[in-house]
Amino acid sequence: MNRLVILGVGPQARVIPDLLSALSDWELVGFVDCRDERPCLVGDAAAYAVFDGSDFPETIARQTGIFRPLIALSRMGHRKEWIRKIGELGMDPATLIHPTAVLSRSAEIGRGCLICPGVIIGPGVKIGDHCIINSASTIDHDSVLEENVILAAGVHLPGFVRVGSGTFIGVGSCAVNHVTIGRDCLIGAGSVVTKDLLDGILAAGVPAKEIRKL
Template sequence: MLLYGASGHAKVIISCLRANRVPISGIFDDDLQKKDLWSIPVIGKYNPDFDNESLLIIAIGNNQIRRKIASFIQHPFGKVTHPSAIIDESVKMSAGSVIFHNVVVQADVNIGKHVIINTSSSVDHDCVLGDFVHIAPNATLCGNVQVGEGTLIGAGSIVTPNITIGKNCLIAAGSVITKHIPDFAIVRGNPARVLKITYD
């Protein structure tokens, strides 16, 4: 496996890969000062010819940066789940996505490409997570929640059942979502309210 990104988020992905006994041959990173991470060589800027048959995971938490990098990667994308995660056999998980420690993903959840389901979060039945979504630590999605592409659900947030959240939204940590959220919204509070629509 190869990674792109050699910072804190990469450490958690490395933990997941090591728990699954998956070897990591190197890490791409645009910061040429970085030489290694946990004894794994950082090999510099992306090179499509380096170990070009290996799978790659983009180890960057920011949704927009992850999407930008995915647009030029030529390696095939991998996916990884930590062994402590409880994932129903009916779950569909697309390439590039990662599921971290102590996560629960229930029946018939559909996970898009390059999604992060972070530590101890819970995604209940029939949820749909668009590409480049990030479900932050300890967030809870109740049943049949739809999350649009590029949206961040902040740490400790709760989304009640049957809610649709648009694309490229920012749900602040600790928010409680009880109503549908439009695209490009910045949302905070309990109950949550839309603070701003960004349109970018």
């Protein structure tokens, strides 16, 4: 049995206990309040311990023993800080894949990833470390997600799409084949990306257009 500690107490963290109920090889120890988001631990999530992020991981390790972390923060800046921290500590982040997700045998999934219910990942897809693929999103053949990418629910990426590290793609968005979305971009909900986007761009609309630089 693997012990899991979730970094974050917001909406993304809140859904993980339900996902874990479908997995038999993980024990949730609790959550870490990283002080960057409003707590949203209700329902099943409210039953678990909440640790202070200021003394991570020492206090948790003393109380629970060896555990594996999973970053469930929403803000990219804070995610990057914690990715760096657990890397410096030499920790092995957990990857969770819901059993209803469909993954090609040739797909590659990195460390510290969260793959939610109903996700479909096609052949030749490469997903970097610390990515979150939310419910009912699809990533088709030969597409690449670099490190620390978040796809909100219902995002659809066709073949040969590349998404740069630190990018968030909003709910219900999609793209056309062969486009590249740069690093540290924010794509608004319901957008359709029809052409390449440079790094650090806020884009939205149908078709998605640059609104401003981030």
